[in-house]
Amino acid sequence: MFRRLRWFVGLNQKNCSTKRLVNGDQAGPDQLPVLDAVHEVAIYIHRFHNLDLFEQGWYKIKVTMRREEGEDSYPGIPARVVQYEVPEAGSDNFGRVWMIDDTDNSFSTPPFQIRYARQDVFLSIMISFYLSFGECKGQSSAVILKFELMRAPMTETGSELQGSLDAHTASVHEYKIPPKALLGLHSYCPVYFDAFHAVLIDTSVHISLLKANYRPFPQKVSSDSKDSEGTYVEDYVGSNKVMLIKALMAAHVILLEDLRRISTGINQAIDLTDFTCESDVTKWFNSTPPADVERNNGEPTLQLSNVNAEQKATHYINYLTEASFQPFSWDDHLLNYFQSLGNQLLGLWNIFLKFHRENKTKILEFLCKSWAIDRRTDWSIWMVYSKVAMPHQYMSNRVEGTSLHHGVHGSSLNTRRLTDDPIQTATMRAERHRRGIAQMRINNQSLQDMYIFGDPLLNPIIIVEHLTNVYHSTSVNSNFVYLEDEVRHILENGSRATNKLCGSSPQQNGHVLKVVVFVHGFQGNHLDLRLVRNQWLLIDPDVQFLMSEVNEDKTSGDFRQMGLRLAEEAISFLKKKMDKASRRRNIRDIKLSFVGHSIGNLIIRTALAESIMEPYLRYLHTYVSISGPHLGYMYSSNSLFNSGLWLLKKFKGTQCIHQLTFTDDPDLENTFIYNLSKEKTLENFRNVILLSSPQDGYVPYHSARIETCPAASLDFSKRGKIFLEMLNNCLDQFRTCSDHRVIMRCDINFNTSSYSRNLNTLIGRTAHIEFLESDIFAKFIMWSFPELFR
Template identity: 60%
Template sequence: MLLIEALIAARDTLLEHLKNISKAIDQEIGLSKSISDLDHKKKAHDIAGFSSDRLLYSWSWYDLSNYVRSLGNEILYLWNRFLMFHRSNKTKILEFLYDAWAEDRIAEWSIWVVYSKDEVPHHYMSTSADDSSFHRPQLKSLNVPKFANDTAQLSAIRAELHRQSIGKMTINSQSLQDMHLFGNPSCVPIVIVERMIHSTSSSRSEKLDQILSRNLLDRTRFGASTMSIRRADGHVMRVVVFVHGFQGHHLDLRLVRNQWLLIDPNVEFLMSKANEDKTLGDFREMGLRLAQEVISFIKAKMDKISRTGKLGNIKLSFVGHSIGNVIIRTALTESIMEPYLSHLHTYLSISGPHLGYLYSSNTLFNSGLWLLKKLKGTQSFHQLTFSDDPDLRNTFFYKLCKERTLENFRNIILLSSPQDGYVPYHSARIEASPASHLDYSIKGKVFWEMLSNCLSQIQAPSSEHRIFMRCDINFDTSSRGRNLNTMIGRAAHVEFLESDMFARLIMWSFPELFLYL
């Protein structure tokens, strides 16, 4: 009985998928008569009550074997017809299956993504080169409790509540290759996506709403996008540069790279090696080495493609982890990178200290930084903590924030985690620190000037449809227990490199941001 039920289910499933594929690619599979016969047999089977245990047990062994043989022949016939159909329409079928797979992933993974909407306050922006034109909001004027300004704590609480609700769900999936993702839903990272809009730019807000308001990706649109990229091969060279963090390895971001390759298999990627074992020095030197490495890579690819005479344009994207983001922004200030600034596309920042370590609240980590500066005199640590010059406005980070390193990107995605104690939460998100609201010293003024400069670059009109998102990643660290790594925040910082689940959730929810459309 179980064998017959399995064969019937296999036959019906195969027949259904054949019909769907034939309809999707608008090609006749040549099964009209066979389909009619199979449908007739299925109806006759239902009418006769072949699914009844009592009737089947009344059959002779000869009748049962004939029926099983008949079902097997039908399945074999359908499979052979599919193989012939696939040989004739291989490309169209693969495109259909790819788009269907992408849509299914978005539908399945959407339960771990939470959407919200926020504005970049207009008074955060400097309106001219004169920083004195900038003013910060008064904490009292915000008329909210002090706790409400602690965005890290609010994010952690929100994620935990969402995780508890997911733990009560029953995950049903027919996707065998992804079942490991649903082994324990409570262990999957929670991603809180904040759609950042500019209060002075309604057109960009509408563009962002169009992308972020939907939970499912329209199959037709995504299919057309992937097809257009395939047709553009040889015309648009798409390059993605991955930059590791402190004392990192060039393969640290390989999991993110793999997800990007699934979205765009023909992208050229550079896993930067220029600063391996060289992250203790000056960020300016690291930036120059990265710029030279990127230009050398691009020129080599351009020479290779130009031999066919098909090179038309370049789209350059960057992915950085930790201080790798500082190295990226420093590299973009180099004069040798100037010809490529107009080709910048997507910037994915993974826990990057964009505002340095001002107002870092991790006492243990701060003590470690102080000790390393004393023992080793590490220049990069002095720059991160603004101790490289007595005048805060003459420090490396203050000058870096005045450089226009962000305004040429079409898409900017800032990834942060409230559990990451290695990088200040507000610094990774390029937002105000709660402590800075109460600081009216020169330190507070310098911080707000840096914040204003960074946000002004993002608001700059160099890209008409710039997308700016902040994504909070909340990892499940319960299995790690309470140890030194979790106490100092290292566990979450390293989890960005050891897990690709957060990258799947973000990149497959918004594939447009990682494609050249």
């Protein structure tokens, strides 16, 4: 199925109305060639991937475009549609009808059926929109690209399906196209809706500025636009026209450069022979203006001797901008430049469209990789990077300085006195950064996801601390100099390192089986961590995941029993995946990762301490701890929450709460968490990421970060000694075996301005649950460090 619509946009001089001329239409005698242009925004919709839709049904994607000034101002006009591939004959997954609605200038894909999770629907369709450049003066404003997810029940068919889909918008996702990007852009554009409509639409956006062929002769002419004989005159050398020439020149350079970049990136040659000789657009300005323009009523002449072509173009444009001369004195001269430049651009654009159709998948993959790299830069606005020396040993006398926060080969490290309030310090640091964002003008040339850039102050601030082992590593400077501008270098080094820990020698050929186990917290549900899971799947679609269900409705019991159940569940799942994978191909390596929320982290560590897990410890890859009470509640400062814990122990007899608060045994050395710290449950992980939040009152801040706290540093009793032993036991596991391990603490500071004052906020539960209900912190971290999750 193939159809093209060719619409030339013309603008009425007063109301900016549009007129469409289809193929074969010719300009009438009342139409004149003009200096005008349009932005063509081509959106390629490749694939609809269902990650986690909760409802089956008929779905389709609706696309609209508008200027940022208002909802109805200067809409983008659908210009042409190209269906790259025809759905298989007889397929009942497609309605096989795409639609353009002239009432709201929207485009809708063919409807398709979604029946199961992780289902792919390949749409392979290109839709182009036209945006006016001329008298509407919209070129200085951004453009909003809107995607709507439309849904109808599965029972709807035929004509009823179309009406039902139009009436039901399930979710919306918007992107902003900055003004600079309207001159030229080729970018991957992932459309990911909300938590209840977790789908990924693989799209790419391609933009160029092109000349418009015709427009109607103005119906109304002001008196200032007439010459002495009453004939209408248009000032071709006005400031708007000079700006248009500049814009076309920039668009030509961008498009030619992007064509070469994409061609090289996908290793596919593209024929630009006809454009190479004229690739320097400044050559059109090599000649001087006509003699009657060089001097006009004493105006300074344009001197173009002894300058190169680029300087000639710059001087020429500046001369047109600043000099004053009679209208129509050399209109044909400028018009010829416009036509020549416009023809070059149109030729290059048509070459790109043909090249894209022949290499659509390769181009999408190339742009996707470039997008992933650029996200580290864009999202670093909300991330603060630092490195911290891992203390060699916290001593029982708590002398301040025995923590050994020393520099590494002359580099400075972040330090914090043990008596400082870490929660207050972290909060103030995040607020200072948030105030800096409030004064920042975010104006780049990349597509801006409005879910993130809509209100930058609502996003969490993430402070990333990389723990460096100054006593074990002999190559700290080369591998773990963890400064903000060296993040990419570190991750690239890590990706080239061996895939396993000490003594491993994986085969060169074969499949890598990647399994991630997600474990919920107290009274949780196996789907609690679905948002983190979805982000992991976006980074690595080949990963196999287990959403642990074995401890649902059983989290009030003994951690030992919960850990054993998890170990058995994980082993059973892993064996099934290993058996399935081995029947199809050789397994070169296994990467076993864990993600836990709240007490789910203690369940994970307990499971890893089980003897049945020992054969699988060598496969451990990445561990993500989300607000996990690794050091228990020995020094919890939240009095309201402590009262709740006391009630649970008193009236519910909750065994895990006794273990968390060290009341499961009179002797602290016999308590569960103290003895768990002696187990080597963390040292086999290649990457350990500890997520915490100073706003989370459910889990002690120091316990989630596995670090000391002021209360412990001032406690000289046996209780303080036991705490420091636990802390040292845990930290010792971060210093073993490999120089290439990554140990990070990520401090998540949520925006609390939208929190209402209620009991959940007072006791800190809101931030604790925010980890489960928001995926933006996971996006920032996981896409900034994708190598840790592959």
